[in-house]
């Protein structure tokens with residue numbers, strides 16, 4: 143069998159229209175545009191008001207299929223990464239299978255927080271390289287406003303909504319495609335960034351009160367910064383090593399758009415000019431697992447990606463999870 147590599151053949155995104163600016167947040171919590179820009183780099187983010195995660199996912203999926211110039215009937219697998227699903231069951235991938243009119247193929251959600259796109263790509267790559275799938279759709283979709291506490295100034299300034307998708311296809315061209323992947327988790331840091339799903343409670347109690355704030359995202363910001371400064375270089379180093387590629391060969395690093403400080407860590411560590419590290423967090427904030435594919439789609443549409451380039455994508459977040467992959471275009 144000639145299947146040896148996983149090529150990126152299309153991307154698409156779905157970005158909500160509603161813009162939440164720093165000035166609007168100034169009206170909601172005790173903060174300032176200056177503080178937010180200095181500490182985070184975020185100027186505005188998007189909010190998918192009254193919109194399901196699956197609707198964003200569907201928009202992104204359709205755009206990616208159109209970009210790849212393939213029909214949904216050609217898909218062999220659908221993977222969705224989200225930490226903000228609409229339902230515990232059905233999963234978002236099954237909703238997409240039906241909405242896209244895909245065949246009855248494997249449809250799996252990956253809950254790996256902000257590392258979700260990296261992890262889903264790792265799974266897609268494994269299926270393709272094992273010969274179990276030829277064409278895989280990976281969609282990352284998040285409606286983080288549903289878990290953000292808009293009275294908590296330390297978190298509400300950071301997050302936004304959005305979705306993006308990638309279509310991967312088997313190729314027998316050894317020169318292109320995913321060269322390596324790496325994913326990992328450090329569960330000891332679980333408390334640093336979490337949101338509760340189902341409450342632990344006495345099912346037979348007369349009353350089963352639900353704390354409306356229980357589902358909100360809780361974060362120890364400084365601990366997460368320390369984690370990313372350690373985890374991201376480890377992820378990139380490992381992915382480069384597995385690909386047998388030196389840092390000098392990198393044309394672009396596409397990092398999860400969480401904080402500006404991690405961009406500095408990457409630039410210093412790999413002696414990369416800042417221009418080689420893609421940034422759009424000023425416009426979208428942190429969209430969790432959607433951030434890396436939103437960047438990839440934006441870069442493709444803006445003509446920044448060309449055949450022959452080497453790209454390193456990296457993600458990190460709740461879990462605490464982290465990972466990276468090397469992609470040759």
Ligand code: COA
Nearest residue numbers: 173174177181256295296299363364366367400401458459
């Ligand atoms: N506006 C104004 N002041 C704020 C504020 C806001 N939006 N949010 C927090 N502050 C205040 C704090 O209350 C604190 O005040 P105090 O010293 O009087 O107690 C002060 O600013 C410093 O807070 P601190 O949390 O130490 O700030 P920081 O320099 O660590 O910056 C983050 C906070 C969130 C920007 C930073 O921790 C960060 O980027 N964390 C990583 C986030 C991340 O990557 N998360 C997702 C990973 S997937």
